[in-house]
Amino acid sequence: MYELINVSKSYGKNQIFTNLNFTIESKKFTGIFGESGSGKTTLVSILGMLDQKYTGNYIFNGINITQLGDRELSTLRKEKIGFLFQESYLINEITVFDNLLLNVLDKENKQLIKRIRELMDKFAISDFLYRRVSTLSGGEKQRVALVRALLMNPELIIADEPTGNLDKTNSEIILSYLKSLCLENKTVIVVSHDEKVLKYCDIQYNLIKNGKLERCL
Amino acid sequence: MFVRGLKSSIIALESNLKNRTLFFLLNFVLLVTVFIEILTYKHSIALEPHRYQNFTDDILIVQMHYDSETPYTFSSIFDRKLASIENVLYTQYAINQYIYNKETYQLSVKIKGTSGNFIENYDIVDFYYKTNGLPNVKKNELIYGRVWTNEEYQKGESVGLIYEATAKTIFGKSDATGERLNFGSHSIKIIGILKNTDDIKNYYRTFNNYNLEFVVYTPITYLKSDSLIDYSIMRSYNNDILKEIITNNISEKMYFYEREDVISKTLDIKKEQLSNFYYVIVVTLIICVVGLFQLIKNFINQMTFECSIRRTFGATKFEIFSMLVFQNSFVFLLALMLAIVVSIMIIYAYFYFSYRYVYPYLSYIDINIILIIGIAQLILTIAFTTLLSQKIINTNIIDGVKGNS
Ligand SMILES: Nc1ncnc2c1ncn2[C@@H]1O[C@H](COP(=O)(O)OP(=O)(O)OP(=O)(O)O)[C@@H](O)[C@H]1O
Ligand SMILES: [Mg+2]
Numbered sequence: 001m002y003e004l005i006n007v008s009k010s011y012g013k014n015q016i017f018t019n020l021n022f023t024i025e026s027k028k029f030t031g032i033f034g035e036s037g038s039g040k041t042t043l044v045s046i047l048g049m050l051d052q053k054y055t056g057n058y059i060f061n062g063i064n065i066t067q068l069g070d071r072e073l074s075t076l077r078k079e080k081i082g083f084l085f086q087e088s089y090l091i092n093e094i095t096v097f098d099n100l101l102l103n104v105l106d107k108e109n110k111q112l113i114k115r116i117r118e119l120m121d122k123f124a125i126s127d128f129l130y131r132r133v134s135t136l137s138g139g140e141k142q143r144v145a146l147v148r149a150l151l152m153n154p155e156l157i158i159a160d161e162p163t164g165n166l167d168k169t170n171s172e173i174i175l176s177y178l179k180s181l182c183l184e185n186k187t188v189i190v191v192s193h194d195e196k197v198l199k200y201c202d203i204q205y206n207l208i209k210n211g212k213l214e215r216c217l
Numbered sequence: 218m219f220v221r222g223l224k225s226s227i228i229a230l231e232s233n234l235k236n237r238t239l240f241f242l243l244n245f246v247l248l249v250t251v252f253i254e255i256l257t258y259k260h261s262i263a264l265e266p267h268r269y270q271n272f273t274d275d276i277l278i279v280q281m282h283y284d285s286e287t288p289y290t291f292s293s294i295f296d297r298k299l300a301s302i303e304n305v306l307y308t309q310y311a312i313n314q315y316i317y318n319k320e321t322y323q324l325s326v327k328i329k330g331t332s333g334n335f336i337e338n339y340d341i342v343d344f345y346y347k348t349n350g351l352p353n354v355k356k357n358e359l360i361y362g363r364v365w366t367n368e369e370y371q372k373g374e375s376v377g378l379i380y381e382a383t384a385k386t387i388f389g390k391s392d393a394t395g396e397r398l399n400f401g402s403h404s405i406k407i408i409g410i411l412k413n414t415d416d417i418k419n420y421y422r423t424f425n426n427y428n429l430e431f432v433v434y435t436p437i438t439y440l441k442s443d444s445l446i447d448y449s450i451m452r453s454y455n456n457d458i459l460k461e462i463i464t465n466n467i468s469e470k471m472y473f474y475e476r477e478d479v480i481s482k483t484l485d486i487k488k489e490q491l492s493n494f495y496y497v498i499v500v501t502l503i504i505c506v507v508g509l510f511q512l513i514k515n516f517i518n519q520m521t522f523e524c525s526i527r528r529t530f531g532a533t534k535f536e537i538f539s540m541l542v543f544q545n546s547f548v549f550l551l552a553l554m555l556a557i558v559v560s561i562m563i564i565y566a567y568f569y570f571s572y573r574y575v576y577p578y579l580s581y582i583d584i585n586i587i588l589i590i591g592i593a594q595l596i597l598t599i600a601f602t603t604l605l606s607q608k609i610i611n612t613n614i615i616d617g618v619k620g621n622s
Contacts (some may be wrong), residue, residue, distance in 0.1 A: 041615075050615040070534045078531020082276055089618055091523055103532050148530070 001026055002047060007056035009042060010169050012211055015138065016042050017211040019056070024156075028062075029188045033216075034207030041086060041160055043207065044094045047189065048083045048158045049073055078103065082149035084159040086191075088141035096144050098126075099133055100151060112151070115180070119147040122177060124170070127189075139165045146174060157181060160191045170195075175200050195212040241548045243512050248556035248594070251505045252587055253563055323460060362394035362409030378409040378434040405433060444452045502590075506597060513601045514548060517609055524609050525617025534610045541609070545602045548593060560587075 002024040009017045016039040024030055024047065045051040046058065047146055049065060058065050060080075065073060077083075090099045100116055101107055120126040123143040128136060129206050137146065142165045149157060157178065163171040171194070178188045179200045198204070204217035257569050377398065384393035384407070390411060398405045411434075523539045532540075609617070 045615040048529075050618070051613055053613050074528070074531050074533040074536075077529065083529055085618065089522075089526060091526065101537075103527055103530050152531075 001060070001061065003059040003190065005048065005057040005059065007046065007058070009046065009054040017054075018209060019032060019126060019214070022213055024187060024189060025203060026075035026187050027182055027185050027200040028189070029182050029200055031204045032189065032191045032207060032213075033204065033217075035209065036193075038207045038209055039211055040207055042082075042117045044189060044191055046161055047156075048081050049074070049077055050083065081156050082152065082157045083157055084142075084146055084149040084157075084162055086155070086160040086164065087137070088145040090133045090141055090145060090148075093132065094135070095130050095132055097129050099144065100148050106124075115153070116147065119150055123147065123174065135136075139167070141168065143170070143174070154186070156187045156189070158189045158191075161193070162169035162190060163192065163194050163196065171196055241552050242510075244549055244552035245556050245559075247505060247508050248553060248590075249563070250588060251501055252556060252560035253567075281287070355584060356531045358412040360410050360412045362407070364409055373403045376435065377405040378410045378411055380411050380495065381413045383433075384410050405435060462581055472608070483535045505594070509594065510601050514605055516545070517541065517605045518601070521609050521612070521617050522620060523614065525614050528614045529618060537610055538603075538606055540608045542599055542602045543599050549595060549598045557587055557591070 006021055007017055007020045008020070009020075026192065031090060034044065042051065046054055049058075049060075054097065057064075060076065063076075065150040068076070072080070090096075090171055091102070094096060097116075100129050101112065104112065106112075106153075116129070123146065125140055125147070128140060128144070133141060133144070140159060142162070146159070146162060149159070159178065160172055162178070166174065175190075178190065182188055182202070190200075201217060203215070206214045206216050359378075360381065362378070364376065364378065369376055379393070379398070381391050384391055384396075387393070387398065390397050393407050393410060396407045400405060476506075520541065524532075524541075527537060528534075529542075
């Protein structure tokens, strides 16, 4: 269970959430939909611990993370959360491999390399491992970013528009893979405009302009 | 914790070194500029008066000695408290110390007036500095030209003999017979070249580091005619012979020592140059510090995105911090080492082409200055990085990723 309790968030005068109470259920595929600018990215940034500038509490599997220090938070981010941004946000100047292992000390870790190969095969980008990111297409980059998010086998996967740049086949592959993760006791949150996502959702929310979340499913 | 941070930084650097090229290059250029600026300025002060062989007679010492058959007798010069010479030498030494911190590029000219047959006799070498009063003697050897004739000696002609090294330095060739050596109010025709021996080299090295000291031997009778020369007289123990020469050839006036004014004038000039030197250093360093700050600021701003991505996937604040400090210091040290090599090369080339004849005497460049600046800059790099990385470290991760910070 990942719970936001009385969370308020604003950018200057632009109040995005006021006293929001929101729970993500574990081991479910949760879809969050909503108009552009409604605050979806803001919401998942808070859930992914990338945004600390809010008031209220966030209970992450029973731990109140608003009270944690940097080291504990970093460890949680590293081990428990996989984040996929709306854009790929890879470092362009270095290779795919270096991007994937950016924070990893042991670059020859067999298990990790095996996992990278598996995931890259799955998303049909295995040829790009040693290419510079700047030479990849948008869709390819997005798939590399997904591999990066999934690499550490996190328990909470947050994907902001994972299918935005992808064609139908690739979208299906990725979504069904994410869906299959729920069977492995992972929790998946997908933010999307994409109709295709709907059919994978166990739970579905609609974020409306004033920062209210409506459950639709 | 620290080791962990260091290790992650090393690995981070490995994959990112190419991104640091610009930082490296700018840093490098900055350092080279500073080194060259400071070092050339420093050397220019030292060499400026001699640039066009325009020898000033600021520090002209005219030594006359009557080459006695028993040179050992000179050892008692200082016993006789001919204090002026000691003072002069001492003062010069102090000036040079003060200004150039051990090294001296003073180009002083010694005119030794001697009687005609000095070649056959001994010259006195470092009677004071090397042997604590016991004179070390050597014999001169003529390799080109001739010694002055009796007639020239009688007339006090402005003819002279110099050492081969002097000839090479001033005229660019060993056989400089027939050339004219102009300095101060003198124009001395070179009629003979004397062989340099290691002794001579050592002499001029050890003699208060007077690396660029030239000796011109002229007939003692030539000196008589020049009242403008600032002189001191080295007395011979063998006073009878000296007296004879003096009564025959030189006016009594030459006994008196008149250096005080010259010395104080020299000091004033040097002080002025010295304050200019410090001024240049300070301005350069300020520019350098501001430049370094900007460099690091830009560099760290460029790193915001990468650091935020690292934070997203689990890097701690400390890891980010140590990565930045380590990378900056590492890149800085690389730039520093390259800058040292390149600036020394450039400086040597510069001196080679602008002071070609003096070049062999530029035996070293002040490494101390380079090291001090290098260490200071390294400390500044770490300090600035620490200061400037706070923003990156404490930024909201999502803002850093999106580039809003
Ligand atoms: N760093 C920021 N500073 C100021 N305003 C911001 C910032 N980030 C987002 N906003 C504003 O907050 C609102 C919500 O932004 P958010 O990115 O969460 O929208 P979104 O629902 O993800 O939209 P989209 O579907 O287009 O991605 C928007 O009006 C946006 O302009
Ligand atoms: Mg968004």
